Amino acid sequence: MEILNGKAVAKNLNERTAKRVATLKERGITPGIAVIYVGDDPASAIYTRNKDKMALRLGMNSQLMHLPATATQEEVMAVLQEYNQDPMIHGILIQSPLPKHLDEHALVQAIRPDKDVDGFHSMNVGRLYNNEPGNYPVSCTPRGIMTMLDHYGIELAGKRVVIMGRSILVGRPLQALLINRDATVTMVHRHTKDPEAFTRQADILIVGIGQPQAVTSELVKPGAIVIDVGIHRTEKGKLIGDVDYDSVKEVAGMLTPVPGGVGPMTIASLMAQTVDLAEWSIRDDQ
Amino acid sequence: MEILNGKAVAKNLNERTAKRVATLKERGITPGIAVIYVGDDPASAIYTRNKDKMALRLGMNSQLMHLPATATQEEVMAVLQEYNQDPMIHGILIQSPLPKHLDEHALVQAIRPDKDVDGFHSMNVGRLYNNEPGNYPVSCTPRGIMTMLDHYGIELAGKRVVIMGRSILVGRPLQALLINRDATVTMVHRHTKDPEAFTRQADILIVGIGQPQAVTSELVKPGAIVIDVGIHRTEKGKLIGDVDYDSVKEVAGMLTPVPGGVGPMTIASLMAQTVDLAEWSIRDDQ
Structure with a gap:
């Protein structure tokens, strides 16, 4: 059994991203990412901090806009619109989950598609699903x-x-990426x-169901490649x-x-995609 | 074996559409569809005429803009932009195929998403794929x-x-519609x-591969529901x-x-969707 070492692959990807950032800086452009974080969700606090640190480590600009949990839709939208206009910012993301009084869907759809670093805008989802030509961002975990x-x-x-789970963040875009690469999904x-009748036939099994340790050997075909998208913390603090x-x-x-595994790849992909957006913004200007 | 009588279901749907048109007319709104047809493809000539006739029969306005095969991208785009602005027109479609010098993708993306009666705009595709709330058009054959x-x-x-064929017009949007309805696709x-290993397991088998009479009984599970999207004309003029x-x-x-079967349902759906767009345009105005 071979371990798919996401940490090592992410390190490799981050090194390439750092080089691309350095090249862009020589041309006078520093890729910039803006994270909008509303409220005090503790997991979000960790994630946004990690994104900020990684961006800085790779030589990028990072803006973290932290708004109180009481921020209104209009206030968040106003911040978003500023970033939409800001030429220093190439990628914008709204840290999920938002406080319940906010309309997350409307906010995501208000991000300029060419700054949609999470690849969640309907416009970018449609491009991916139709395997359209050209450059556009896609969801970072897939x-x-x-x-x-x-x-x-x-x-x-x-x-x-076989993909277990049909989420908008993982299952659906992954399906599109794999169909576009000629897999049978x-x-x-x-x-x-x-479901076992499907999973046991899978050459590649991707699991994103949000249930701790739910997939056991009986669901897996011998020799299959298994990708685990889940992450949970046990009472003892262990990640599973x-x-x-x-x-x-x-x-x-x-x-x-x-x-x-998948975790380090997601953040490394977010960074790489920010640099993509910065590069594409130059080409679009020419 | 029961025949799925698309002709009868389409008739039924068209009757409902005609009633909805009549109701809208009482409110002073006549649903309008515009078809942009460039060149002289003989199949397109038949399709556009059929759409025009059906729209008129259901009480709708129909505009058929026929441009010569020499029309430039800018000329077609100008026509499109007029329809985008025209309050009498609720649905716009570009009859495919276009002459090869035209960029069909760019034209489709220039249709206002809320007038995209074919449901091909990336914005509408993304909404469908993410199963977003709200009203948006979807591809008419699916x-x-x-x-x-x-x-x-x-x-x-x-x-x-099991869907045979992964086209943008049929296979992909149909997959999204079926996943959103909790099927395993x-x-x-x-x-x-x-592929037989898949098709023989299918409770519902949908075939859109563009190959005449390619699917025989060996590919089909006994008792399965089989939907045939293909249409071909034999040398003797028979449709198969x-x-x-x-x-x-x-x-x-x-x-x-x-x-x-599927054929009459497609045009009936196009008509129903034009009325949807007209109805949604009123709600958006309020």
Whole structure:
């Protein structure tokens, strides 16, 4: 069983991103990311801080706009519109979850599509789903998974891929990316009857269901590549995934650990995508 | 074996559409569709004429803008922009195929998303794919197939659906519509290894591969519901589908004929969607 070392692949990707940032700086452009964080969700506090630190480490500009939990839709929208206009900012993201009185969907749709570093805007989702030509951002967790699969030279065309979970952030965009790469993809979800019948046939099994250690070896085809998108903290503070690692490692051919698998790839992909947006903004200007 | 009678369902749908048109007219609004047709493709000539006739028959306004094959991108774009601004026009479509010197993708993306009666604009595709709330148009052939499945009371949640073909017009949007209705969907295509292994498991098999009579009974699970999206004309002038009807009718539980299956549903759906756009335009004004 080979471990898919997301931490190592992310390090590699971050090194390339740092070089691209340095090249852009020589041309007088510093890629800039803006994170809008509303309220006091403790997980969000950690995530936004990590994004900020990583951006700075790679030589980028990072703006963290922290608004109180009482901020109104109009206040958040006004901040967003400033970033939309700010030529120093190439990527904007709204840290989820937002306080419940805010309309997250409307805010995401108000991000300029060419600054939509999370790839959540309907315009960018549609481009991805139709496999349109040209440059556009895509959701970072799926992007990171694709980079990892490519790093390990995993052939996708003609492979049977099963995605557990049909979320907007992971399952759906990943499906589009994989279909565009000629895989045969089935998305299974809570309404699927006999999901094992699908998962046991999968050459590549991607799990993003938000249930700790729910996927055990009986669901996995011997030799399959298993990607674990989940992350949960146990009462003892240990990080675990949606996959029961100790069980699945006995049958899988390749497996991502948690931590050190998909997680580091997501943030590295966010950084790489910010640089993409900065590069594309120059080309668009010419 | 039950025939899924698209012609009858379309008739039913058109009657409802005509009533909705009449109701809108009482409020002073006549739904209007504009078709932009460039060049002299003979199939397009028939399709555009049929759309025009059907729109008029249902009481709607129909504008057919026929441009010569030599029309430039700028000329077509100018016509499009006029329709974008025209309050009498609620739905705009560009008849495909266009002469090769024209950039069809750019033209489709220039249609106002709220007048995009074909549902091809990336913005509307993204909304569909993310199952977003609110009103937006979707591709008419998939919409017609869903209406037909619903008409016959076919349960979708938990069903195994296999879609043969991953086109932007049919396979992809249909997949999104079916996932949003809780089906378990696999899209098979020319890179899929052993496609029979998938199709033979399908409770619902939808075929849009553009190959005459390619799907025979061996590919079909006994009792399955089979939807044939293909349409081809034989040398003798007979219309046939992607499904070998005489072979598949021996095993399928339900089957769409060609002609009289998906085809009439597509144009009826286009008409219904034009009325949707007209209705939504009023609500947006209020």
